[in-house]
Every structure is written in C-alpha cells, then in structure tokens.
Amino acid sequence: MERSSKVCVTGGAGYIGSWLVKKLLERGYIVHATLRNLDTRLRLFEADIYNHDEFEPAIEGCEFVFHVATPMLHNNQSSQYKDTSEAAVAGMKSIVESCIRSGTVKRLIYTASVMAASPLKEDGTGFNDYINESCWTPLNLSFPYSNQNTLGYVLSKTLAEKEVLSYNGKGGLEVVTLSCGLVGGDTLLPSLSSSVETLVSQLTGNLSTYNNLRLLQAQLGSVPLAHIDDVCEAHVFCMGRPLVTGRFLCAITYPSMAEIDWKFVERPERGIRCDSRKLIEKGFEYKYDMKKILDDSVKCARRLSVLK
Numbered sequence: 491m492e493r494s495s496k497v498c499v500t501g502g503a504g505y506i507g508s509w510l511v512k513k514l515l516e517r518g519y520i521v522h523a524t525l526r527n528l529d530t531r532l533r534l535f536e537a538d539i540y541n542h543d544e545f546e547p548a549i550e551g552c553e554f555v556f557h558v559a560t561p562m563l564h565n566n567q568s569s570q571y572k573d574t575s576e577a578a579v580a581g582m583k584s585i586v587e588s589c590i591r592s593g594t595v596k597r598l599i600y601t602a603s604v605m606a607a608s609p610l611k612e613d614g615t616g617f618n619d620y621i622n623e624s625c626w627t628p629l630n631l632s633f634p635y636s637n638q639n640t641l642g643y644v645l646s647k648t649l650a651e652k653e654v655l656s657y658n659g660k661g662g663l664e665v666v667t668l669s670c671g672l673v674g675g676d677t678l679l680p681s682l683s684s685s686v687e688t689l690v691s692q693l694t695g696n697l698s699t700y701n702n703l704r705l706l707q708a709q710l711g712s713v714p715l716a717h718i719d720d721v722c723e724a725h726v727f728c729m730g731r732p733l734v735t736g737r738f739l740c741a742i743t744y745p746s747m748a749e750i751d752w753k754f755v756e757r758p759e760r761g762i763r764c765d766s767r768k769l770i771e772k773g774f775e776y777k778y779d780m781k782k783i784l785d786d787s788v789k790c791a792r793r794l795s796v797l798k
Contacts, residue, residue: 494518494519494520495519495520495553495554496519496520496521496522496551496552496553496594497514497519497520497521497522497552497553497554497555497556497729498521498522498523498548498549498552498554498555498556499511499514499521499522499523499556499558500523500545500548500555500556500557500558500559500585501557501558501559501560501601502521502523502558503523504558504559504679504683505673505677505679505683505684505685505686505718506558506601506670506673506718506721506722507523507556507558507559508677508678508679509677509678509718509719509721509722510556510558510722510725510726511523512678513722513723513726514726517726522548522549522552523548545584545585545588546588546591549585549588549589549592549595550588550592550594551592551594552592552594552595553594553595553596553597554595554596554597554598554599554729555585555589555595555597555598555599556599556601556725556729557582557585557598557599557600557601557654558601559581560578560601560643560646560647560650561574561577561578561581561646573642573645573646574642574643574645574646575642575645575646575649575650577646578646578647578649578650579646579649579650579653581650582600582650582653582654583653585598586598586653586654586657586663586665589663590657590660590661590662590663595663596662596663596664597663597664597665597666597728597729597735598654598657598663598664598665598666599666599667599668599725599728599729600650600651600654600665600666600667600668601668601670601725602647602650602651602667602668602669602670602737603643603644603647603651603669603670604621604669604670604671604672604710604714604739604740604741605627605643605644605647605648605706605709605710606626606627606644606647606648606651606669607621607622607623607625607626607627607669607710607739608621608625608626608627608628608709608710609621609625609710609711609762610627610628610631610709611628612628612630614628614631617711617762618762619762620762620764620765621710621711621712621714621739621744621762621764621765622739622764622765622766622768623669623736623737623738623739623768626648626652627644627648627709629644629645629648629649633705633708633709634704634705634708635701635702635704635705635708636705637701640702640705644709651667651669651737654667655667655736655737658735658736659735664735665735665736666728666734666735666736666737666738667736667737667738668721668724668725668728668738668740668769669737669738669739669740670716670721670740670741671713671714671715671716671739671740671741671742671744672685672688672689672706672713672714672715672716673685673686673716673717673718673721674686674689674715674716674717674718674783674784674786674787675717675718675719675778675783675786675787675790676718676786676789676790676793677718677790677794680794681794682790682791682794682796684699684702686787686790686791687699687791687796688700688702688703688706689703689715689783689784689787690787690788690791690796690797691703692747692750693788693791693797694791694796694797703747704747707746707747710744710762711746711762712744712745712746712762712764713744713745713746713747713750714739714741714743714744714764714766715741715742715743715744715745715780715783716740716741716742716776716783717742717776717777717778717782717783717786718786719777719778720740720742720776720777720778721740723774723777724738724740724769724774727772727773727774731772731773734772738766738768738769738772739765739766739768739769740766740769741764741766742766742776742778742779742780742783743779743780743783744762744764744766745780750780750784
C-alpha cells in the first residue's frame with residue numbers, strides 16, 4: 491500500500507489513539523483524527539461518539555479506519571441513548587455504514603477489549619478450560635468488584651464487537667477486531683490512562699482501580715497484558731496484512747494477580763489456559779514481555795507523580 495494513503499483514527503486523543511496516530515504519521519500516512527497536532531499530514535476533525543454524523547467527513551476518502559473511540563461515562567440528561575452500550579452499538583453501525591458509503595475504505599479495524607472474551611460458562615457455574623477468540627462474555631451474569639460504569643463498559647464493548655463483526659465482507663468491507671488485554675506502558679498524554687492506573691493499582695493502593703484489576707481476574711481467570719507499543723503495532727499490522735480479517739486476541743501474557751506479585755495480591759482460585767496464537771500465526775511478533783510492560787507502566791506512573 492502507498493505510504494501516502496489516508497487513514498482515519500477515531501478517538502485519536504486517547505491513550506491508544508494518540509500513540510497510533512504518532513506511529514502512522516511517522517510511517518508517512520495521511521491521518522484523519524481528532525488529536526490536536528500541527529503536523530501537516532494530520533487533519534483534525536471534531537467528532538463526538540454520541541453524534542455519529544460528525545465522523546463522516548473524517549472517514550471520507552480514507553482507505554483504512556481505526557475505530558478506537560468508545561463511550562465511557564453516560565449522561566442520561568444530555569443523550570438520546572439510554573446507556574453507553576446503546577450509544578456504542580449505534581455509533582458502530584453509523585461508522586460501518588459511513589465506511590461502506592465512502593467507496594474508498596477497504597478495512598475497518600476495531601479496538602475491542604478482552605473483557606468481551608470471558609471464558610466463563612453461560613450459566614455462571616465456572617470457567618471453560620481456555621480463553622481464545624471463540625469466547626464471548628455472558629451478559630446475563632453479574633460480576634464481583636464491578637460497578638455501573640464497569641458493567642456498562644463490558645456490555646458496550648461486547649455488543650459493539652459483535653455488531654461490527656456482523657458486517658465483515660458486506661459492501662466489500664473487511665473487518666478486524668483486536669480484543670486487547672490490559673494495556674500498559676508510557677503515555678503521550680498529561681495524565682495516566684485508566685488501564686495503566688489499573689495496572690499499578692497494587693502499588694498506589696487506589697481501591698477503585700484495584701477493583702478493576704480484581705474484576706479482570708474474576709471475569710477472565712487471569713489479567714491479560716499487552717504493551718502499548720505492541721497494541722499499536724498490531725493495529726498497523728492488521729491494516730496492511732492481506733487476508734487478515736475477523737477476531738483476534740491481543741495480549742502477550744495472561745498472569746494472575748498473584749503472578750504480578752505486587753503488594754495487594756490474592757491467590758488465584760483457578761488457572762485458565764490462554765490461546766492467543768491466532769494473531770501470531772498470521773505473522774505478528776510481540777516485542778514486550780510482562781516485565782517490560784510492568785516496568786514501563788511504573789516508570790510512567792512515577793513520571794506523572796502518581797507513584798513516588
């Protein structure tokens with residue numbers, strides 16, 4: 491593909507989106523995004539995930555679209571949607587339809603979450619023996635350590651991913667979803683991302699983010715991890731690699747909370763076999779192991795004075 495190709499990154503001002511925009515610009519792509527930057531190859535668009543029509547100008551003329559944006563906190567008073575999951579699914583439909591209408595978009599890559607891939611059994615009686623791309627989080631269950639926001643996030647990411655996968659091959663559009671683990675590493679932003687806050691919560695003692703870590707362990711039987719650099723490289727890989735479509739787990743390691751071995755630990759009650767070879771078998775290579783993910787996350791937290 492030509493390096494001058496136009497690509498769109500929704501959510502370009504977020505943790506993953508900002509790094510992804512940076513990588514794409516460094517490789518010569520023309521990027522349509524919402525991130526503020528004076529680079530001449532970065533065209534900025536004002537777009538709110540709750541106002542779907544605003545994404546159409548950003549998508550127009552692009553060959554590839556990275557849908558990173560996701561609604562997080564919901565305001566019933568100012569939204570036409572009842573919750574974040576309804577907004578996420580409606581937003582997904584709108585973006586997919588804009589991609590098809592454009593006549594130029596070849597592939598849509600969606601930043602999904604491993605929280606949509608729980609190996610829990612549908613009846614809640616325990617875990618399946620493995621976690622891989624065939625796993626979907628049962629939405630009829632309640633999860634320990636969750637709250638309204640985290641439950642809304644799990645629901646929205648699960649429903650949105652199923653929605654976008656249903657469009658794979660329609661209107662000539664190829665769809666890839668990357669079910670990313672808990673993402674660690676440095677940030678381009680002035681504050682710590684929620685994922686890194688969760689990752690270092692055993693050091694900070696922040697109960698709210700620590701409960702997010704406990705939720706991951708309870709829901710997945712492990713804490714899937716990925717380095718921010720690997721996550722962004724996986725997105726770029728899925729853009730340019732022929733015959734890469736469908737769902738892929740994106741995590742290099744699946745430790746338990748005890749294996750992370752920081753001061754707030756709990757003994758895992760079970761070990762789940764994890765199979766995320768599908769992306770590797772397509773040719774992708776991870777660069778960063780668990781130690782590097784944790785080290786870079788701690789360094790980032792210290793740089794931003796979240797840790798002393």
